[in-house]
Amino acid sequence: MPARHPDLIDKSRDLITLINREYVYEIANEAYCRAHEKTREDIVGKSVAEVWGQERFESAIRGHLDACLEGREVEYVERFRFGPFDRHMHVTYSPFRANGGEITHVAVVSHDITHISQIESKLTAYEFRDPTTGLFNRKSLDIILDKEIAQARRSPDGLRGVLFVSIENLGKVNEVFGMATGDLLLENTGLRIQKCLSPSDFLFRFVGNELTAIVVHLDHPSDCGRIAQAIVEEVKVPYRFQDTDIRIGCCVGIAVYPDDGDDAQTIIRNAGAAMHLARRRRADYVFHNTEAHTRASERMVMETEMHQALNKEQFELLYQPIVDATGKIKGAEALLRWRHPDKGFIPPGAFLPLAMETGFIHSISKWLLYAAAEQVARWSPRYGIYVSVNLSAEDFANPQLQEVLASALRRAGVTTPAFLKLEITESQCMLDPVGTVTQMENLTAAGFDLFIDDFGTGNSSLGWLKHLPAGTIKIDRLFVDESMRSPEDLEFLGNIVGLARSRRKRVILEGIGTGQQLELLRTMPVDGLQGFYFSPPLSLDALGALLASDGRLPLQKNTAAAEAAAAPG
Helix, strand or coil: CCCCCHHHHHHCCCEEEEEECCCEEEEECHHHHHHHCCCHHHCCCCEHHHHHCHHHHHHHHHHHHHHHHCCCCEEEEEEEEECCEEEEEEEEEEEEEHHHCCEEEEEEEEEECHHHHHHHHHHHHHHCECCCCCCECHHHHHHHHHHHHHHHHCCCCCCEEEEEEEEECHHHHHHHHCHHHHHHHHHHHHHHHHHCCCCCCEEEEEECCEEEEEECCCCCCCHHHHHHHHHHHHHCCCEEECCEEECCEEEEEEEEECCCCCCHHHHHHHHHHHHHHHHHHCCCEEECCHHHHHHHHHHHHHHHHHHHHHHCCCEEEEEEEEECCCCCEEEEEEEEEEEECCCEEECHHHHHHHHHHHCCHHHHHHHHHHHHHHHHHHHHHHHCCEEEEECCHHHHCCCCHHHHHHHHHHHHCCCCHHHEEEEEEHHHHCCCHHHHHHHHHHHHHCCCCEEEEEECCCCCCHHHHHHCCCCEEEECHHHHHHCCCCHHHHHHHHHHHHHHHHCCCEEEECCCCCHHHHHHHCCCCCCEECCCCCCCCECHHHHHHHHHCCCCCCCHHHHHHHHHHHCCC
């Protein structure tokens, strides 16, 4: 990738490089080459591992490049050895987007601050550090928060959180055990709080018994509530001293840039005000922004109730039949539902994103697989039907997935894995195509059959079908709905089905909502049909009774209701 302004880059005293997604240098300015005592030809076109060594690349560089390629800016100060000299460098990794599109490269700029480090190293320890705790002090907070806000302004979704932590009961500790013990406890409490933060976050002693944290990487403002709750739980663990349990606590005030202020002083003031409000309310934490506080509280409640739901057996599976052209049930898709004792049915879209974010999805999916395997054991020998389950991208990337599946089938007494079908959406496949294909190959080798769900809604091409070890694709209901609009849309759907069949894939059409749709699509060479026209998701007992009666779908009593539900408006 040619540089637009090579002269300007080469005249800079900063070390400037551009590195592509294969970790290969495409640009290296003169200052960078001089620092390495190499020619430009020795660097450009070479990998970072070749220039720095494989061990250094893997341990200290690759992680920063990968984080940057995911959209995060990385900044740090470190000492480097260039030839015979050690230099302190301020290094910034910035995502580079070609023509404003997706991230294609990483721009790395290193500014030599060796002379500053040498002159100010001793002063820094006194001027910017708190001598009691070793944390950054209030002066450092002003400087670093200004810098973080400036960086956040350059990002379209830049968020920064400030957490004011008031340590409670510290005065009483000083009175009973002495100031030295109180100082030691405060220092250790700072270490506990740092465990709740990420390495890129900052912790300061603001004044007295008040500590302040800057949270750098946030997906949502409400993430600060989760961090604050973790801090509260960590701080309240008692200290053991002279056969006595010393108990302290804390409360946290939260302000978020840019919602709660556009400059450092406003953010600090609002976080402090929220802390005082938390203290008066005797709350664990309070957001300055009322709406953010409500959202964070709701997320915390849902996360707690979600964990309780698994223990209290509030999760259940409904089963939507999949039929052949005659209406005979060939299988059923297991659909997760949460029956809350007070809120009724909670749809998956309301809690699964949080489960994925917190990692609880693995526990839910394990329960789901075990429950589905039990139904395979009950229905498959008697009626010859399969059960399909939906897996998230997190589940599919889990290296223990095959072990969990084998355990679920073994416990249920199922000896034929092919009766438990595994569904993953097309869009989830595209998150990691290489890893997905590898996992599919492993699962196929173990005897499992794989479905690509919602096919046609992702960013893959139809030609990608030949690379997928999945035996079945489920064409998204969008194409079924659009097939009713014109002969051209119907022909397009037929071409997708034909191409899938030419790749030796079985095809299931999703979202059949009316008899009119069925009549149009009945002639297509598909292996399965699914939708409310045939049946809504059924309880375990309801589907069991239907299978026992050898009923064909749609049942007459279901048809009118299904067509009414599928009608527009």
